[in-house]
Amino acid sequence: MARYIGPKTKIACRFGELIFGPDKAFSIRNSSSSRRKKKTSEYGIQLREKQKAKYIYGVLENQFRGFFEKASRSRGITGVVLLQLLESRLDNLVYRMGLAKTRAEARQLVSHKHITIDNNVVNIPSYLVKPGQIIGVRERAKSLEIILDNLIRANHNKYSWIEYDKSSMSARYLYIPERMDIPENIKEQLIVELYSK
Known part of the structure; x- marks a missing residue:
């Protein structure tokens, strides 16, 4: 269960956007950065885009490459399938x-x-949910303060591919989102070009 545990604000400043979520130190550090930047090569731009996608979704290189290979074997545009x-x-x-x-x-x-999938406990973060499956909160976890606080702040109608049911604290994954629905600022074509070399 590998994951990135290094400095998050430093990485966010490198990409110039909040890729790990809210960060109080981001705006302060970002504005104070006055170092001159060298011109980045084409390879550097592609590598940077891949690293940004990895950091956003919280996956490391081997797992990300596995997703890319699975996407390249699938029908459709490889970059879009990768994001899906x-x-x-x-x-x-x-x-x-x-x-x-x-x-x-x-x-x-x-x-x-x-967390449960169709009322079965799943503890694998990389589990690929299929359309139609129901993601729920385990009964004993429904009273957890962190979950309740987050649910109060959440906008449940933000993503059209997720149908949230407030009474049962569950959501149905309706369909695989199209590229225009995915809000992440990732240029997936650069990732495809990088792996195609």
Whole structure:
């Protein structure tokens, strides 16, 4: 269960956007950065885009490459299929449901066995949820303060591919989102070009 545990604000400043979620130190550090930047090569731009996608979705290189290979074998545009696979991860859907403020928090909820798929406990954050499956909160976890706080703040109608049921604290994954529905600022074509070399 590998994950990135290094400095998050530093990485967010490198990309110039909040890729790990809310960060109080981001605006302060970002504005004070006055170092001259060298011109980045084409390879550097592609590598940077891949790293940004990895950090956003919280996956490391081997797992990300596995997703890319699966996407390249699938029908459709490889870059779009890659993002769709990443969006179908359980930890990402828990985050999109509003049960967690960040994907790292969602990952922890999943690995601590607070989340169910079709009433079966699943503790694998990388589990690929299929359309039609129901993601829920385990009965004993419904009273957790962190989940209740996040649900109060969450906008449950934000993503059209997730149908949230407030009474049961569950959501149905309706369909795999199209590229225009995915809000992440990722240029997936650059990732495809990088792996195609």
